[in-house]
Structure formats: C-alpha cells, structure tokens
Amino acid sequence: MERYEQYRRVFDHFDSNGDGKICPAELRKCMTAIGGEMTAEEVVSAVAVMDSDGDGLLCLEDFVKIIEGAAEEERAGDLKEAFNMYVEDAGGCITPKSLKRMLSRLGERRSAEDCKEMIACFDLNHDGVLSFHEFEMMMSSA
Template identity: 65%
Template sequence: MEKYEQFERVFSHFDSNNDGKISPEELCQCVADMAAEEAEAAVALMDSDGDGLLSLEDFVKIVEGAGEEERQSDLMAAFKLYAPEGSSCITAESLKRMLSRLGERRSVHDCKNMIATFDLNGDGVLNFDEFKIMMSSAC
C-alpha cells in the first residue's frame, strides 16, 4: 500500500463523520487520554486554513512531522495566543481567556491545575519550554 493511502486510511478512522476534516472532538475520540482543551490547542496549532479543523494535508504534515524550524515557529505562534501581550509566560488567567475564546469554559482554579501539570519549575505559569512539552504530549 502506498504511503499516502495509509495516511488516508488512518485519517478516515479519525474522521468519524466523513466530512473530510478532523475536528477537535474527533481527535479526542481517537487519542486516548486527550482532554478537549488539548485537542483544540493541537488542532489550532496545525490547522493551515484557519477553519478549526484538520484537513488530510494538515494530518499528513503532523504525521510526517514538520521541519524543526517550522515546528518551533508554529509553537511560538500558538504560545503567543495564550500568553498575555508582552509576556513570556502563560498565566491561569490568560489560559482561561483563550479557552473561553475556543468555547471551553474553565475556572481560574481549573486553569491553575492544568498549568501545574506542566509547570516544571513550580512558578505557577508556563514558559515557552514548558508549553512545548505540553504540546508534544498533546499530539
């Protein structure tokens, strides 16, 4: 079987409603232990046309792995969405605000707990390195 056909077959498994796109909800259904906010962040990070869904091309790019420089650039762009303007970290409040924009209602307490999972230095916020670890565990 050709490599691209294999990607299509796996993509079809993820695309449960057969609309040609993978939604964050579909991603959650297929990836064990992935929380809704992690799926939304992963889709937002890799969605090339901004429709909030992953196309087959986006999916292939994820599976094959983008070049490290492009990946770093994409991660930095995603990080900036969550970090307050001019800040070098994601706070519980900024995480709550971004999740709210994505339609996910969480309390500041919930956001502090989410941050604590990946807060390696214990300062209560996520820096870019911690964010990269969080995103790599989500994908």
Template identity: 60%
Template sequence: MDKVSQYERVFKRFDENGDGKISPAELRQCIEAIGDEKLSEKDAEAAVTILDSDGDGLVGFDDFVKFVEGVKEEDKVNDLKEAFKLYDMDGSGCITPRSLKRMLSRLGDSRSINECQLMISKFDLDGDGKISFDEFRVMML
C-alpha cells in the same frame, strides 16, 4: 506514499544526472524550473556548501533529508509560537492561570482559576506557576 518515498522523488528531480548527489548546477536548474526564482551560481554553491556534510561539494540524499526535516521543524516551532501568543494575552512571555482561563472561556470551556492552576502545574517544569514557551513546546511536541 511514506515520507522517505516522497523525499526520494523530489531528490531525484533535483539530481538530473542520477549520480545520487545534487550539484550546485543541478540545484540552480531545479530552482529555476520550479518557480520564477533565479539562483546565482555563487548562491547555489553556498547552499550546497551549507548542506554538504561530507565535504565533497555535493548534496547527498541524507543531507537533503536533514535539510527538509529541519525546515519542517522550523515551521512547527513557528506554528507553536503563534499558538502560544493566543494564550499569552498580556505579552508577559508565559501562560498564567488567568490567561489560560480567559482563552478557555473564549473557546467555550469555562474553568475556575484553581482548575487552570492545576492544568498548568502538570506541565510547569520549573515550578513557577506559569508555562513558558519552552514548557509549552515540550507539552505540544
């Protein structure tokens, strides 16, 4: 089953009356049915307002997909931040040849400082000899 089919299935579960839109009331019912969480009417209306791109007070399928994809992108960025921290051992906010060498050694891949400098230079977009989080993100995505 592809992503769009999965999204459609979930969307249809929220869209109880089948009109192709999710209302605040439908959002509340679905959230309560899925888990122990209760969503107030005010919070449901606020959520729909945020997600509603055409201003009709309802969430269409395209709005729903954008929201789900946005959440997934945020999860990816959080995962990348965790991975980046493994290489940024000294907390400097960047991966240096020395920190890359240490991490690779921990992973059983022994490299020289020169080899690590060469590896970094391939992804060092600003030429400072280090990999920032933004450069790491470009490299990984």
C-alpha cells in the same frame, strides 16, 4: 522507512540531470515547490553547510537533513505562534488568567482553579505559569 522513500522520490524528481546529486539551483526549485522561499545566496549557504563530502552538491542524506530541518523549523514557528496566542502580557508566559481567556475564546469554559491545575501539570519550575519551554513539553506529550 516509508518517509525515506518519499524523500528519495522528491530527491529524484528535483535531480533534473540524474547525477544523484542536488545542486543549489535544483535545491532552490525544490524549496519553492514545497512552499519555502530561499534566495540564491541562502541556497548556496545551505548547500555549503549541509554538503557532507565537500563537492558543492547534496547527496540524498544531505537533502533529507535539509528537508527535515525546514520542517522542524516550521513546526517550531507554529508552536511559538500558538504559544503567543495564550500569552497575555509582556511577561512572556501563560498565566491561569490568560489560559482561561484563550479557552473561553475557543468556546471552552474553565474556572480559574481548573486553569491553575492545568498549568500545574506542566509547570516544571513551579512558578505558577508556563514558559515557552514548558508549553513545548506539554504539546509534545499531547
């Protein structure tokens, strides 16, 4: 509930005319303030997609969905970036060798066997490597 109240405060701040709705221009100001960049066209599209009552404006619930969606998109991008740090070749998976190399760069010495065991814990299809989906599952359990 605390997070909802935070969203309410942000919503109220950007609802500059106090009508209880966020128009595309207000949404664009909000997204810029929180570090996101959206063109005028993207904002209009986002409002059109997320507008639950068809009035061309966002109510608080619509606004929360957009903000949470943007945060989730950012988390997914960060996770993909982290995954790619461990991927060594065009195969697109984390191998014991690439895991060992990255751990070594991070100052943690592990044997090849240790790395195989680490991968085996989250290797859902038992192919000896971690796909992005398996990495994502591993990170969500951490």
